[in-house]
Every structure is written in structure tokens, then in C-alpha cells.
Amino acid sequence: MRDPYLEIASQMNSLSKSQKKVAQYVLDNPNNIPFQTVEKLAKEVCVSDATVVRFANALGYKGYPDLQCHIQNRLQRKLKTTERLKNDQSLGNTIDEQIKNYIMQDVHNVQSIIEEIDTYQFEKVIKAILAAENIYIISSRSAGSPGMFLNYYLGMLLGNVTHVEVLETDGEKMLSIDQNDVAFAISTARYTRSTLELFRYAKERNACTIALTDNFSSPLIPNADLALYTKSDFSSFFDSFAASMSMINLILAFVGKYKEADNTERLEELEALWLKLNVFY
Structure with missing residues (x-):
């Protein structure tokens, strides 16, 4: 298609x-x-x-x-989707109105995933992640947090995941990336140079490149084999990553679902380790 x-x-x-x-x-x-x-x-x-x-x-x-x-x-x-949620541009005069309108912007961004997600692309992303020998999560600055979250739980499930944030200090982590690996980049406007450069390098090394970004004209797209899109609109000095986190939750849920049989033993070993190290209060 x-x-x-x-x-x-x-x-x-x-x-x-x-x-x-x-x-x-x-x-x-x-x-x-x-x-x-x-x-x-x-x-x-x-x-x-x-x-x-x-x-x-x-x-x-x-x-x-x-x-x-x-x-x-x-x-x-x-x-053909159900009626869209309206993104009220007026934040209102009262604190109650402002709280509602801020939250509704996040709701609208997450709702857009349901309405616009390309399920064919999404399925290919899951298959690529499951087939990869190594997975490199590329994200920095404000996108660093969702990248860390994806890296942590994907690493828990698969064990072959590396988070790459800063070009100057982390670039060496991708020295051996090749056609058997996946590079997963997260970036929205304003796009960070280090993420773009590392993603371009992964493409040059023939890795499978996956972009999680905000629109079709994102500078990640020319180097992306696969792409997932989430809105980040928010009426403040920063963009919202609510939809990006929701998409990441979807990815983790489907990877966990398809790897359930393999993951049971691994998760039991992790639970035993956490108990031994007294990780949780």
C-alpha cells in the first residue's frame, strides 16, 4: 500500500x-x-x-x-472516524477552565492516534523491533525522557537495547550498527541536530530506521524506513509528549504480547534479582 x-x-x-x-x-x-x-x-x-x-x-x-x-x-x-475532539484555543479565565483546556489538548493529541495511526506501518515497526539483533533508541533534550522510558522497558523485554542521546559523547555506541539492527529515533519540532545526525548515520549503515515524529515534513523522514506520527500541540512554552508516550506504550504492549512466551522466564529472573537487591520499598 x-x-x-x-x-x-x-x-x-x-x-x-x-x-x-x-x-x-x-x-x-x-x-x-x-x-x-x-x-x-x-x-x-x-x-x-x-x-x-x-x-x-x-x-x-x-x-x-x-x-x-x-x-x-x-x-x-x-x-470516517468519530467526531473529533475540539482543541479549544482559549485557555479560559478561571483556573478550572485553564486546567480543563490544557488537559483537553493532551486528550486531543492522544485521540489523534486512534484516528490517524497507520496500522500497516505500526505492524511493520513491531516486526522490525522483534527481528533486530540490536536496537538503538536515539533521542535527546526534551525527547530524551520518552526515549529513556522506551529504552528501559524495551530493554527489560528484549535485553538488546541501547539509548543514544548526545552525538559527541554517545556516538561511539553506534559504531557497529548494521543491517541487522534497528535505529529508533524520537524527535519533534524543534528537531535536535544530534538526533538527526545519528539517525542519518544509522541509515548509511543500512540499519532499519524507524522515526517517531510529529509530521510528514519532519527532517527525520528522508532517512526513515518506517514512521509513526504523533501530535505535540500544546499552548505553552513546551510541546506535549502525551501522544508520543501513548504510542510508546502501544509499542511496548505489542512487543510484550508477541514475546510473552519468551519473556516469562526473563521477567521471573528480573523479579528474583530485584527481590535479592531489595529494589522496592
């Missing part, structure tokens, strides 16, 4: 300047394309009709109608 958005993002660097304008509009306004003719899209982006057609051809489609059809199919599941 072709994913036009992933194709656009991965081929962005090879497009002409005018075609990039069309590509960015398509990525930023996915719901508009099924209802826009070539002429209307060209006028919206301020390019020629021929540029829109050449854009579709550059992606490997027979023409704009073919691209439009694939986008319609990609959005069909999303358009």
Missing part, C-alpha cells in the same frame, strides 16, 4: 523549487487535496498547472488524478 505523504517527504530534496512548494502545501493541508483540481491547487500555491502535473509524475504517479486517488484512499480511514 503506497503512502503518498511518506513518498513526498522522502523525495522532497529531489524536487524542483516550484514542486517543493506544491509538496509542502500537500503535507500541510492533507484534507484539502481530495477536493482540489489541478487548477485550484496550482492557484493556491502560485505555480503553473504543469508544475502540479510534473510534481505528481516526479513521485511516480501517472498524473495528478492518480496521486489524488491515493491521497483519498490514505485519508478514507481518517475521514
Whole structure:
């Protein structure tokens, strides 16, 4: 099943300047394309009709109608979902209103996973993780915390997981990464340079690269074999990782489910170790 958005993002660097304008509009306004003719899209982006057609051809489609059809199919599941939660941009005047609106923003971000998750991509992510000889979790700065969480519990289940945060001090951990391994990067705007560089290195080493990011135009996407998307919108000085954590919970739940038989003995050994070391109060 072709994913036009992933194709656009991965081929962005090879497009002409005018075609990039069309590509960015398509990525930023996915719901508009099924209802826009070539002429209307060209006028919206301020390019020629021929540029829109050449854009579709550059992606490997027979023409704009073919691209439009694939986008319609990609959005069909999303358009049939139950009524979306409204993200109230006004935080309100009272503390009660403000608390409600902050929480509802997180609820909206998590709800978007249910509405928009690509189950085909998700299943491939789980299979790649289960098949990997080694897994490298790449995340830093604000994304470091969800990366640490994923690293801790995935390591508990599989035992072959390494967290890589800082390019200058942790890069050596990925020295031997190869085609048998998985690199799992977590980053949202504003994207950190070290995560992008380490992810690019993993791609150059032919590892299976998985991105957990916030949109189709993320700079992680050109180097991603697989991608999962979560919203991080939040009306404050920081972005929310509530949806990212929810996606990570899903990954851990499915890995645990498929490895249940293998994990029973390992988890029992861990419990015995924790008891011996008096880990818990």
C-alpha cells in the first residue's frame, strides 16, 4: 500500500523549487487535496498547472488524478472516524477552565492516534523491533525522557537495547550498527541536530530506521524506513509528549504480547534479582 505523504517527504530534496512548494502545501493541508483540481491547487500555491502535473509524475504517479486517488484512499480511514475532539484555543479565565483546556489538548493529541495511526506501518515497526539483533533508541533534550522510558522497558523485554542521546559523547555506541539492527529515533519540532545526525548515520549503515515524529515534513523522514506520527500541540512554552508516550506504550504492549512466551522466564529472573537487591520499598 503506497503512502503518498511518506513518498513526498522522502523525495522532497529531489524536487524542483516550484514542486517543493506544491509538496509542502500537500503535507500541510492533507484534507484539502481530495477536493482540489489541478487548477485550484496550482492557484493556491502560485505555480503553473504543469508544475502540479510534473510534481505528481516526479513521485511516480501517472498524473495528478492518480496521486489524488491515493491521497483519498490514505485519508478514507481518517475521514470516517468519530467526531473529533475540539482543541479549544482559549485557555479560559478561571483556573478550572485553564486546567480543563490544557488537559483537553493532551486528550486531543492522544485521540489523534486512534484516528490517524497507520496500522500497516505500526505492524511493520513491531516486526522490525522483534527481528533486530540490536536496537538503538536515539533521542535527546526534551525527547530524551520518552526515549529513556522506551529504552528501559524495551530493554527489560528484549535485553538488546541501547539509548543514544548526545552525538559527541554517545556516538561511539553506534559504531557497529548494521543491517541487522534497528535505529529508533524520537524527535519533534524543534528537531535536535544530534538526533538527526545519528539517525542519518544509522541509515548509511543500512540499519532499519524507524522515526517517531510529529509530521510528514519532519527532517527525520528522508532517512526513515518506517514512521509513526504523533501530535505535540500544546499552548505553552513546551510541546506535549502525551501522544508520543501513548504510542510508546502501544509499542511496548505489542512487543510484550508477541514475546510473552519468551519473556516469562526473563521477567521471573528480573523479579528474583530485584527481590535479592531489595529494589522496592
